[in-house]
Amino acid sequence: xxPAVSAxxxxxxxxxxxxxxxxxxxxxxVTAPSAKPPQPxxxxxxxxxxxxxxxxxxxxxxxxxxxxxxxxxxxxxxxxKKGCRHRLMEPYLYGCRLDHDIINLDQTMEHLQLALNxxxxxxxxxxxxxxVSRRRQFGHLVETTAKDCGEYAHTRYWQGGxxxxxxxxxxxxxxxxxxxxxxxxxxxxxxxxxxxxxxAKMNIPTVGVVDSNCNPSLVTYPVPGNDxxxxxxxxxxxxxxxxxxxxxxxxxxxxxxxxLSAPTSQIS
Amino acid sequence: xAGSRLERFGTVFTRVRDLIRSGVIKPKEKPLWYxxxxxxxxxxxxxxxxxxxxPSAKKQEIVPEIFYSEDKIRTGFYEQYGRxxxxxDLSKSNFVSTCQxxxxxxxxxxxxxxxxxxxxxxxxxxxLLKEGIILRRRGAPPVLAESRDPVLDLKLIDMLAEQQSAxxxxxxTTEDKxx
Numbered sequence: 253x254x255p256a257v258s259a260x261x262x263x264x265x266x267x268x269x270x271x272x273x274x275x276x277x278x279x280x281x282v283t284a285p286s287a288k289p290p291q292p293x294x295x296x297x298x299x300x301x302x303x304x305x306x307x308x309x310x311x312x313x314x315x316x317x318x319x320x321x322x323x324x325x326x327x328x329x330x331x332x333k334k335g336c337r338h339r340l341m342e343p344y345l346y347g348c349r350l351d352h353d354i355i356n357l358d359q360t361m362e363h364l365q366l367a368l369n370x371x372x373x374x375x376x377x378x379x380x381x382x383x384v385s386r387r388r389q390f391g392h393l394v395e396t397t398a399k400d401c402g403e404y405a406h407t408r409y410w411q412g413g414x415x416x417x418x419x420x421x422x423x424x425x426x427x428x429x430x431x432x433x434x435x436x437x438x439x440x441x442x443x444x445x446x447x448x449x450x451x452a453k454m455n456i457p458t459v460g461v462v463d464s465n466c467n468p469s470l471v472t473y474p475v476p477g478n479d480x481x482x483x484x485x486x487x488x489x490x491x492x493x494x495x496x497x498x499x500x501x502x503x504x505x506x507x508x509x510x511x512l513s514a515p516t517s518q519i520s
Numbered sequence: 521x522a523g524s525r526l527e528r529f530g531t532v533f534t535r536v537r538d539l540i541r542s543g544v545i546k547p548k549e550k551p552l553w554y555x556x557x558x559x560x561x562x563x564x565x566x567x568x569x570x571x572x573x574x575p576s577a578k579k580q581e582i583v584p585e586i587f588y589s590e591d592k593i594r595t596g597f598y599e600q601y602g603r604x605x606x607x608x609d610l611s612k613s614n615f616v617s618t619c620q621x622x623x624x625x626x627x628x629x630x631x632x633x634x635x636x637x638x639x640x641x642x643x644x645x646x647x648l649l650k651e652g653i654i655l656r657r658r659g660a661p662p663v664l665a666e667s668r669d670p671v672l673d674l675k676l677i678d679m680l681a682e683q684q685s686a687x688x689x690x691x692x693t694t695e696d697k698x699x
Contacts, residue, residue, distance in 0.1 A: 302555075347584045349586040353583070366563065378552075379552045449527055452566070453525040453526075454525070457532055470566055472566045473562050
């Protein structure tokens with residue numbers, strides 16, 4: 253029963269027709285004026301739309317979505333006890349107050365900005381984003397966040413071959429996610445979530461909130477921070493939701509400006 | 521689509537880059553995130569780190585302990601007054617606990633010129649009492665103890681012993697009288 257439920261929740265999109273226009277010869281008919289614009293121009297415009305955000309450092313202005321005070325108030329700096337510390341998290345810790353690890357929020361700010369920026373760019377390019385969290389306390393929150401962004405979530409038992417055996421489990425030609433966001437990188441037995449290793453295997457970049465007892469080595473864009481407090485997790489969900497929605501709206505805007513969407517809504 | 525499932529060698533980016541360079545992945549088929557990663561790489565390349573199995577020589581503590589200069593005052597406060605009568609409300613970020621008020625008062629008095637530690641402690645205690653905060657010393661009876669009725673302190677055993685000794689005296693006197 254569980255695999256079926258997770259399959260519904262996952263809802264992998266089957267490979268859709270390539271949106272990136274492949275260069276095909278645009279036939280210009282001199283005799284009859286054609287109503288449709290010639291194809292290569294559309295391809296160039298798509299290229300321009302895709303490459304324009306890469307020129308600016310913070311095209312989607314994600315740095316203004318959060319401040320250090322917000323992170324502090326949401327208790328993002330609180331880590332676990334000294335005994336639970338993972339040795340690879342030591343560079344990200346500010347210090348240890350009476351055996352409680354305190355995460356360095358200056359570093360968290362930078363990492364979070366990078367992670368949100370990456371997420372925004374992926375969402376802008378129409379990538380599939382998968383939210384993963386095995387914490388049962390926040391399962392519903394993560395699922396609603398994904399629903400509000402129009403992306404996907406997986407908060408149940410992770411079957412072994414979900415990513416690595418997808419073609420057999422879900423049928424041939426499945427489109428795998430382009431980004432996986434981990435709201436907690438541990439599973440229910442405090443071991444590293446299988447999804448991190450699987451995503452690295454399938455060449456899928458990951459964004460993950462790593463607490464002081466997690467292993468940040470395989471996560472592409474780790475965000476050192478608290479993953480246990482409800483306030484902190486709500487903050488992360490809110491930030492990811494806002495960035496993804498912003499990026500998608502921006503994409504629609506750019507398409508309108510360059511006249512790529514329906515001709516009725518063309519602005520020129 | 522072609523891929524490389526070796527998560528322990530290199531990063532996701534290096535593997536895909538090398539596959540594109542060698543021609544296994546066509547430039548048209550390159551993944552969505554490739555250009556974004558190239559323009560905005562992470563601070564640390566996500567390389568797999570081998571777990572250390574054998575505990576080698578003790579490495580030094582890289583994570584420093586966090587201590588403040590007010591901690592000395594705080595230890596003095598908790599030693600003398602125990603846990604304090606008012607509970608700490610952690611949900612409010614601007615909450616000032618009894619201990620924190622003690623610390624602030626202590627520093628204020630110190631800045632006024634008093635140097636002796638023990639006198640400072642007493643003065644701070646008195647100042648806080650004036651402001652209305654009652655501080656109970658650890659181990660000592662409460663400050664507002666009413667005087668106990670001396671009758672309550674009498675022990676029953678003593679009373680019985682008195683009665684018995686009084687009883688033997690009377691029997692002795694009666695015996696003397698009889699005999």
